[in-house]
Structure formats: C-alpha cells, structure tokens
Amino acid sequence: MRHTPRLVYVIPALLILICIGVVTVQFDYDPSQWRDQPGNATGPLKRHSPPTNGAGKEALSVKGLTAMSAAEIYDRATLSDKIDGKAELYLSAGFQTLHSRRFVLENAHNLWMERFVYDMGSNKNAFAVFSSQRRQQAQPLDLTPDAYQSANGVFFVLGKHYVEVIGSDVSQDLLTKMNELARVFVAAHPAAVKTAADERTLLPQAGLRPDAVRLIAANAFGFDRFERIFAAEYQRNGSSATAFVSRCVSAEQAQELARAYVAFLQEYDGRPVPPPDGASYLRIIEILDAYEIIFSHGPYLAGVHEAVDLQHGLALTGALYTNVSKANP
Template sequence: MKAWLLLPILVGLWLGAGVVMAGPIDSAPRSLGDWRARNPDEVYDRDTLYDYIDGGAELYLSYDFREVHVRRYAGPDGSEIVMDVYDMGRPDDAFGVFSVERMDEEIGLGQGSEYGGGLLRFWKGRFFVSLLGPGDEKTSRPAMMELAGAVARALPASGSGPELLTRLPAEGLAAQEVRFFRSAGVLNRLYFLADRNILQLDRECEGVLARYGRAGAGAFLILIRYPSRERADRAHASFMSAYLPEARDAGEWHVEDGTWTLVRRRGRLLALVLDAGDPEYGRRLLRAVFSKGKPDHGR
C-alpha cells in the first residue's frame, strides 16, 4: 500500500490511542534559570476539576470550561511556581474568568493581564492563564513573566472581549471593574441579589456588571442578554416579583437606604441600575445602554 494511503489510518490510530497533541503550555520551557519543571504536566477536565481546586471549581464550571493543563516548577530553596493554562471554550469566557477577580495593573501580556502579590494572570483568545509564585520580585517574578510571555506569544488572539461590553456607556465607567458572568453564583459573588436565581441565569446567558462613579450619584449597572425574548421576559417578571414587587409597573423604586433601583427590558436585553444616588442618572444610563449597538430583538 502506498505510504500516503497509510497516513490517514495511522493518524486515526494515533489519536484513537489517546495521544495528546502539544498544547499551549508546551510553549513554555521546562527549565528556566534555577527553575525546573516537576514531573509530567497534570490535566483536569469538567469531571475532575474539583480534584485540583476543590472549592474554587464552581467559578470555571459556570463558564464553558473545557480543561486545564498544570505545570509545577521547582525553584531555589524549595520555592515553587505553578502555571495553569485553562481552555475556556470561547474568548468571552476566558475574559470572564479573568475579569471576575481583576484588581491589579495591566502588565502587557495577551489581551488583558495583571500581576500582584505573586499572582500573574492573563487571557488571550479562548485561554486563561495564571501563574502563582512565592512573590519574590528578584527571582520568581522575572521567571513568571518569561514563562507567561512564551505561552502568550504562542496563543492566537481571537475576539476582543464580549460584544455586550460595547453597550456600556463610557462616561463614568470604572473600566478595570467590568465583570462578565453567566451564572447567579458568580453574580452574587460580585453583587449579592438573592439566595436564589431570580434572574434565571445559566450558561446560555451573557451578563456584565459595571460600576459607575459620579460625585454623589454613582451606580452599578447589570446588563444581561438572554438567548430569546421569551427568556428575557420571564427573567424580568421573576426579578420584579422577587426584588421589586412594589414597583412592578414603574420599573423604578426608591430604596430605604436612599438609593434607587431601575429596571428596563428590550428584546433579549435586561438592564438593572442599582444603588443609584440619583434616579435621573440611572435613567440616563439606561437610555445610553439601549441606544448603543444594534437592536437586540432576537427570537
């Protein structure tokens, strides 16, 4: 048989035997200065992630997480750098995981990055990458930057973040605090609404939480896109019934603490303004949200 006829058969047998092709983590050297990779890399998927980060897996599983590759580097005096490369399934979800815990300044890696307290994090395309080290600015940080840079250079950029972010009004926006979520659990971690899922969120939904600051009249904006108009309508009714029963008709309520809550739905979009010091400021935010981008009527 011709060699070229055997090639597809051999490739099929090779893949069927469970051989794993090189992934992004293999772009990082296994040795760097005094740092050496320990043992084979570890791999965890949706079924085994709790074995790796029991207590923290819920965050990743609320998105379209596929698998994480883990490499441990041994360094001087028993120190360690742990590098995790998460395949989040889609760029929006890689951004989402990055955004939820973002708190430090940009360091110029991937499509968004930060470093602080021995933790380096960045996202690029559908991947989210984190490196945790001992926090030694002289030895571990340069090694972490070089390892992360090697992975970042190997990853293809795709997407520029969730399209829903383009609907956020720019004026007064705290850009470093924009969070992308899909689940009630993650939203409650960022801004607690209720013990139950009153917005009827799941992995088919897209949600953004943004903070707006203005002297005496700041606010939080929650914007959610549902997969259908019917889903958005049901979520709107659920929220109003559970959170604002007194304001079912107006969609606005003056809360006991002196702030305002405002709600609007249009097509597949549901927008909430919370903790607004001034109701007119909240109304302007909502008008700006629905005036940006194309109409989102959906199904």
C-alpha cells in the same frame, strides 16, 4: 468594591447565608489562597502527561526556567482535587479542563511557579472567572486585552483560556520569569488573541474603569434566573450604581426575564416607581433605599442595579439604552 445584593437581607436566614457565600466567591476570591503554598511542591494529581496544547512545550523555551514536574490534567469531576474544593466558580462558568505544571528558576531552586491553563469552553466563560477574581491592587499588562499582574502572579484571558501563573514567593526575578512564561503561551496561540466583541462594548464608557467590568456567570443580584450578566459599577458625586447588560437567545426571552425580575423584586416588597415621560419602556423599582431600573430591547436585557440616587441611575440607563439601541436598531 463588593457587590453584595441588598435584596438578600430580606430573605430568610438560610438564604442569606447561601447568597453571601455566592457573592464572596464571585467578588472576593483570591487565586493564590487556594494554590499549593511555598514548600509544598507535591499535590494531588489527576494524571501526568507529556506536554500538550495546555501543558505547553513552548514553556520549556524560557531561558533560565526548567520544568519541576510533569503536566497535570484535571476535568470537571476532579477539578476540586486541585483547587481545594473551590471549584464551583469554574464549574458554573463552563469549565472543561485544567492543565497545570510547575517550573523552577535554574539559578534559585527555592523560587518556583505553577501555571494553570483553564479551558473554559469560550472567551465569555474565561472572562467570567477572570473578572470575578480580579484583585483590586493589580497592575494592568499589555499581554492580552484582559491581563494583569500582582506581587506574585500573572493572570490573563486568551481566547477560551483563563491562565494563571502563580509564584511561590514575592520576588522580582520570579515575576520576570512568570511574565516570560505568560508571553510564550500567548505567542504560541496567536489565533486566540483576537476575539469577537461582546456586551462589554455596550456599557456606558463615561466614568467606566476597565477593571470594574464583571461577567457574573450565575445568580446575578440574587436572582437565580440571571445568568451571564455583564456588570460595572459607576460612581457620581459619592453615589454608586451598577449598569448591567446581557444578550439573550431572543427578544421574547429578554422581555420575559425583565418581567420575572420585576416580579422577583416586588415579591420582596419592591415598590414600583413611575418612569419619566417618554421612557415607558423602563420598569423602576424602589427597594431598600435604592432603585432597580430594568428594560429590554430586542434580544438585550439591561438596566441599572442598586442606584442610590435615582437621577444618576436614569442618566446611566439612558446612556445604556442608547448603546443597546444602536446595537439592535
């Protein structure tokens, strides 16, 4: 479900257009739309290179698959040459380099695929671009903790890498080879499979769908100071609410960001609501027929965004506060 910030609608027309564009990139981006389409087996290259860690000599070990092109390497300055100018999502999330290469089925030269290996600099950055592009009709894979396949693609996170394998057509034979290509990449990088726990573990588990978790790299909820926010939508009795959490550099930064977000909401006619008894640490703002609930605890900034029902939002906040308190006693 698309998380279009309700706050945006009270901002002047120019800012509305900008925010809608940002949210569209974050939540509706379809990787296959920005790749070379079937039949277009040539494209702009940054440079060719022999197989490297990103290009992957191990890929050549997949039986029935042969290289169709040399490896292509792109950096921050040239990424938009490869993905038709849709590079801002990656750049804002910490993109470093892209290695891509095309492979073709030996027994069906009309069926080919391209593997994109994005070095995002960290596991969090890789998850940010993975989660913001996740297709709703996706089939989870046991490839890595964060992996799925679509009708013509395989997508996964491995350490600091976000990897896509996109096929030229919808074909079971092609999809089988794409999965094999993905698995040899994972096997070649065993140390990257285990990653440190992050804020996702603090989100309330009751009612949480694993594919609902997002990491918003920048401008979360229309607030330009909210960066690297983990968020997930929850449903209860037909009402929705989005829990969010982020670990800041310090407790002071978390407190200051919480205050700044409250001020931002009030600037656009948000109305303070008294917190329940015993929960003075919460700041609740009613705005545009929904509720924002914000708190900080130690270095954590957390809360609930766009709770349609206040009681649902408070219940979600209570579970989130319990988890955060255990993480930072």
